[in-house]
Amino acid sequence: MNTDRLIIATRESQLAMWQAEHVQARLRALYPHCTVEVLGMTTRGDRILDRTLSKVGGKGLFVKELEAALHDGRADLAVHSLKDVPVDLAPEFALCAVTERDDPRDALVSQRYGSLAEMPPGAVVGTSSLRREAQVRERHPQLQVKPLRGNLQTRLGKLDRGEYDAIVLAAAGLRRLGLTDRIRMLLAPEDSLPAAGQGALGIEIRADRNDLRAVLAPLTHAPTMAQALAERAVSRRLGGSCQVPLAAYAQTQGDSLRLRALVAMPDGSRIIRAERVGPAAQAEALGLAVAEELLQAGAADLLATLG
Missing domain, CATH: 3.40.190.10 (Periplasmic binding protein-like II)
Structure with missing residues (x-):
């Protein structure tokens, strides 16, 4: 060196x-x-x-x-x-x-509620992510979702002052700062599919x-790099940006990757999902294949409306 x-x-x-x-x-x-x-x-x-x-x-x-x-x-x-x-x-x-x-999942943080499901109609959930917003709205249409910006401490402060009933954050950030005790519930990928590269x-x-x-x-870390290549290939093919509610999450299974992805309307009224398993050594090709599957299933039209 x-x-x-x-x-x-x-x-x-x-x-x-x-x-x-x-x-x-x-x-x-x-x-x-x-x-x-x-x-x-x-x-x-x-x-x-x-x-x-x-x-x-x-x-x-x-x-x-x-x-x-x-x-x-x-x-x-x-x-x-x-x-x-x-x-x-x-x-x-x-x-x-x-x-x-680190843990790639989203986490629910709340002083009052242990899960999104137990929150009453009209309760306010804060998130900075259209990806999270779309998935919350799809599964819990009775909740209000409002924007939440700022660093992690700023967001937690807004929750603690009562501006929100709950907020959704990346679990990894909370873990890294020793704030695991603030997590009320880790959201399963089936409920909140993570962002490409999260964690x-x-x-x-x-x-x-x-x-x-x-x-x-x-x-x-080679397995994480393969996951990231697959996930980022989905995002790249779909023109992924903050304007597009897009999730992509790969898990290593031996020499293979299981890749799940979705693209959504911000209001959760429409979410298109795709999933494939492929060789980890061909991570980018797997990502492109999943992206094409999403496009064929209607993501192209959905993206056009968001553009």
């Missing part, structure tokens, strides 16, 4: 800093003689909190400033929640490592930094 100093770019939220420091610790363990530093940054996605992501440009708002730091050399790598990384990166950037996945971390570099690829390769 020729690199004796690495700088990690990250958002400054508590969860993002945890993720960057997790990667920092892994790199320090792998390369004891390397100095590994964290550069915290505030992104446009962190500053715009009065509108939903789907209306202000999508999850890419969380990565642009970090990519600028990679581009001008202020940082060597950026650590992201993989579900926040756009499936079509600009050609000058590359996703070079994917860490072992894993993605490490981004400049595409021309070939010196870093071998350095960062040990951080990749």
Whole structure:
């Protein structure tokens, strides 16, 4: 390893800093003689909190400033929640490592209710995700779903102040910050199919930094990488963005992957689902096959109405 100093770019939220420091610790363990530093940054996605992501440009708002730091050399790598990384990166950037996945499920957090099913008509559920919103509305049409923005602590604070009766968050974020006791119920994939990459971390570099690829390769967890390739292939084929309620979730079964995906109307009035099993070694092909199945089943028309 020729690199004796690495700088990690990250958002400054508590969860993002945890993720960057997790990667920092892994790199320090792998390369004891390397100095590994964290550069915290505030992104446009962190500053715009009065509108939903789907209306202000999508999850890419969380990565642009970090990519600028990679581009001008202020940082060597950026650590992201993989579900926040756009499936079509600009050609000058590359996703070079994917860490072992934490719990990919969604979690219900509430002070009053133990499940969505026991919430009374008109109770308010908060979520920042059209994917979650569509699935909640489909199964629990009696509930109100309202937008919820901000970092994890901000969202929990809004719940605790009574602005919502319950909120739905990624279980992995709560687990990473030691907040597992806030989880009232883990939502099964059958009830809330996760987002592509949910629970894993993605490490981004400049595409021309070939010196870093071998350095960062040990951080990749091969089964999670295969899952991510399949899931992100679905999203890429369907033009996945925050404007589209889209879920894709792959599970490793020996040498195979079981991939489930859906695309939905935000109000839950229509959800199209597909599922296939295929070789993990052909993860992207499996993702494309599931995407084509969704398109043939009517996703093309549904996406056109959302576009």
